[in-house]
Amino acid sequence: MTSLTPLSQAIHDAPRWHQADQFQDGSEIRIVPHTDQALGAVVYGLDAxxxxxxxxxxxxxxxLAEHLVLIFKQQQLDDLQYLAFTTYFGSIFRPAADTPVLAAQDDSGVSPDIVPVSNAVGQGDYTGHGELSPHANHQWTPLPSFGSLLYAIELPQDGGQTSWINTIKAYNALDADTQAHIDQLQLIIYNPFVRRQKTQASSQDGVYGNSPLYRFKDQPVLSHAYPHPLVRTHPESGRKALWLNTHTEVELENYEDQAGSELIAQLRAHLLQPEFAYEHQWEVGDIVFWDNQVTLHSRRPFPAEQCRLLKRISLAGSRPF
Structure with missing residues (x-):
């Protein structure tokens, strides 16, 4: 018999509804929104x-559709249990080999289903210990991921907090004229991993490496271009959000260079206002599940000599509209 992949094994071994000792009583679960924050809710009592x-x-x-970020407390999972729980919410994100993403393997171009986001495990030291600027996972791909989960295994004593930005609130806070102007614009977000491969940027430069913030038409194109709406509509709630991060190379389609660069800079400064953000103080056992379609996330730096290990799983999405 053919051996199973880790994902197939996780589903094969997953707990069953008809076995009482493996079934969660839903009445034990409480969802408590962050009433004083721009987004987020804590889930208590759930055993993943x-x-x-x-x-x-x-x-x-x-x-998740309402609060954009869910925080599951006090989890104790192995990798197969983590995969099995995650797939309740969708299929695992698996981009094509010609679209580099975090942890893409040199031989196949494919990333593992569980990505160790760490400075402490050798080959999996994908994000180092520096600051990571606000971004959404896989924005530069033709089918960006719908959401991601991050599971805290080991944490540094200092720093390493993750912040999320509510890009729905950021869009709603724009004046009506700006909303009307940007609603039909298409944005290309160029793949930062292609630039990093071609420029051989140091891993200490973070995920994005050293890249321009806006591509002018006289500059070279280093990666495939997939135009997506600058204002994205959430497929479930119908709410609109800014589909833009703060530091990746971008370009507005059919837009004059200087005016496009200035507009993007203004929108990026707008996104960084503190009233749109929530900063998470990690505890071991936390799983944070966020909606990539309507949030950005960033990370504070932490000392290189302190270990940080989290495990990320991303879920497949659809073409933005």
């Missing part, structure tokens, strides 16, 4: 090792 009912998963999906 157990089978979850349809009512619980639907409730969590509704909460």
């Amino acid at each position: 090792r157990k089978a979850q009912s349809g009512e619980t998963i639907f409730r969590l999906k509704q909460a």
Whole structure:
């Protein structure tokens, strides 16, 4: 018999609804919104090792669409249990080999289903220990991921906090004239990993390396271009959000260079206002699940000699509209 892949093995071994000792009582689960923050809710009482009912998963999906970030506390999972829990919410994100992403393997171009986001495990030291600027995972791909989960295994004593930006709130805070002007614009976000490969940037430069913030038409194109809406519509809630990060090379389609560069700079400064953000103080056992379609996330730096290990799984998405 053919051996199973880790994902298939995770589903094969997943707890079953009909086994009472493996089933989660949904009444034990509480979802507490961050009433004083721009986004986020904490989920208490959920044991991600157990089978979850349809009512619980639907409730969590509704909460994610409303609050954009869910924080599951005090989890203790192995990799297969983590995969099995994650797939309640969608398929694993697997970009094509011709579209480099974080942790893409040199031989195949494919990234693992579980990416160790760490400075402490050797080959998996994908993001180092420096600051990471606000971004959404996989924005430069033809089918960006819908969401990601990050599971805290080992944490530094100092720094390493992750912040999320609510890009729905940021869009809604724009004046009506600006909203009308940008609603139909198309944005190209160029693949920072292609630039890093071609310029051989140091890993200490962070995920994005040293790249221009805006591509003028006389500058070379280093990666494939996939235009997406600058203002993205959430596929479930219908809410609009700015589909833009702060430091990756971008270009507005059919837009004059200098005016486009200035508009993007203004929108990026707008996104960084503190009233749109929530900063998470990690605890071991936290799993944070966020909606990539309507949030950005960033990381504070931490000392190189302190270990930080989290495990990320991303979920497949659809073409932005």
